[in-house]
Amino acid sequence: MKIYFDNAATTPLDTHVLEAMMPYFAEHFGNPSSVYSYGRDTRAAIEEARKTIAALINAQPGEIIFTSGGTEANNMAIKGAVIYLGVERIITSPIEHHCVEYTVDFCRDFLKVQVDLVNIDEQGNIDLDDLSLLLKSSDKKTLVTLMHANNEIGTLADIERIAAICKEHNVLFHSDTVQTFAHFELDVQKINVDFISGAAHKFHGPKGVGFLYMRKQNKVKSFIHGGGQERGFRAGTENVYGIVGLAEAAKIAYNNLETDRKKILELKYYFKSQLLKHFEGVEFNGNTDERSLYTVLNVSFPPNDNSMMLLFTLDLEGICVSGGSACSSGAGTGSHVIAALKKDADRIPIRFSFSKHNTKEEVDIVVEKLVKILNS
Numbered sequence: 001m002k003i004y005f006d007n008a009a010t011t012p013l014d015t016h017v018l019e020a021m022m023p024y025f026a027e028h029f030g031n032p033s034s035v036y037s038y039g040r041d042t043r044a045a046i047e048e049a050r051k052t053i054a055a056l057i058n059a060q061p062g063e064i065i066f067t068s069g070g071t072e073a074n075n076m077a078i079k080g081a082v083i084y085l086g087v088e089r090i091i092t093s094p095i096e097h098h099c100v101e102y103t104v105d106f107c108r109d110f111l112k113v114q115v116d117l118v119n120i121d122e123q124g125n126i127d128l129d130d131l132s133l134l135l136k137s138s139d140k141k142t143l144v145t146l147m148h149a150n151n152e153i154g155t156l157a158d159i160e161r162i163a164a165i166c167k168e169h170n171v172l173f174h175s176d177t178v179q180t181f182a183h184f185e186l187d188v189q190k191i192n193v194d195f196i197s198g199a200a201h202k203f204h205g206p207k208g209v210g211f212l213y214m215r216k217q218n219k220v221k222s223f224i225h226g227g228g229q230e231r232g233f234r235a236g237t238e239n240v241y242g243i244v245g246l247a248e249a250a251k252i253a254y255n256n257l258e259t260d261r262k263k264i265l266e267l268k269y270y271f272k273s274q275l276l277k278h279f280e281g282v283e284f285n286g287n288t289d290e291r292s293l294y295t296v297l298n299v300s301f302p303p304n305d306n307s308m309m310l311l312f313t314l315d316l317e318g319i320c321v322s323g324g325s326a327c328s329s330g331a332g333t334g335s336h337v338i339a340a341l342k343k344d345a346d347r348i349p350i351r352f353s354f355s356k357h358n359t360k361e362e363v364d365i366v367v368e369k370l371v372k373i374l375n376s
Helices: 015-024 037-056 070-085 098-110 128-136 159-168 240-255 257-278 307-316 336-340 360-374
Strands: 064-067 089-092 114-117 142-145 172-175 195-199 210-214 283-285 296-301 348-353
Touching: 015 240, 037 064, 037 240, 064 070, 070 098, 070 142, 070 172, 070 195, 070 210, 089 098, 089 128, 098 114, 128 142, 128 159, 159 172, 240 257, 257 296, 257 360, 307 348, 307 360
Parallel strands: 089 114, 089 142, 142 172, 172 195
Antiparallel strands: 064 210, 195 210, 283 296, 296 348
16 A cells, blocks of 8 residues: 655646646647637647636636746746846845756846845745835836745745735846635735736646746746747647646646645645654754644654665655655655754654645654654
8 A cells, every 4th residue: 555645746636637638649639829719629628727727717718828837937037027127126035946056047047137034934935024124125117036935844925915015116026826826816906016926736737837927017027938829928739638738637626625625624734743852852843833834844853873874764664755846856865854954964854745635644644654663
């Protein structure tokens, strides 16, 4: 029996999503750029999906650009803001996902953009006073890029407050919402954000498809050149079945937001209570209260001879978890997020992340296995 507790990395495809996608693998195979009926059918499916995503976040359909996922969406927003909107300065944090961190590094090293890091506390919360001071310190055109929720530790940022601060200083605001879209309600008019991103595989949709929301006043141009697909904002034949799956998964998630949130949150708190009951000295990285992702619990185990190989041993026991972001799993270095929090380097951080498919019985089995491994 395998237990999957790594849903922040990716989620299993919902069977209803697969059913919605299947016709676009077979009978609806036309190129959406074609003018005949086969093409018009797939074009209509794409535009219906665009309307669906736009409606869910209170945007206009023309503000939604379909991409290959969150990484491309974040790249497009950040590089596009520099190249096409005249941004000369980027403010970000030291705990962003690598697709944001490395994109900002590129803008600094090759596009000669000034980069400043906002302070964070020991749980990864953004210091909003420091953000205000940074914004006051320069007249350069600025982009603030801060993720809504950290993918490793689950800490939520107050993006409404961040957006208000950005508006007060007349700067652009981009938020990586890959971990929160379809898990929390996002209203881009209320938040007043210029760019947000989403990826279908984080909410039981297919891999390889996502979207970028671009506020119509601040649209960037395509950085993938070729045809005029995606209304000229992204060249390349659209991933039709992926886009259909993205929209279907989003609709299912939004229709069940409160039910799923309640179930997963109860599971997370139960798991936390069992860990505190069975392990002396266990700690948690990031917020674990209402200021956190209800899907993520990052656990810090005290070091001992058995804990050093904990990820490997859990895998042998059929339990899928991670030590950080799946995108950096082959990097051979520790988590940059945990390092930025200045945590004890000898402690072993493990990210457990849950979905609507997980059960209390699975939690009991995982705790039993942990007791066996760490206390033997």
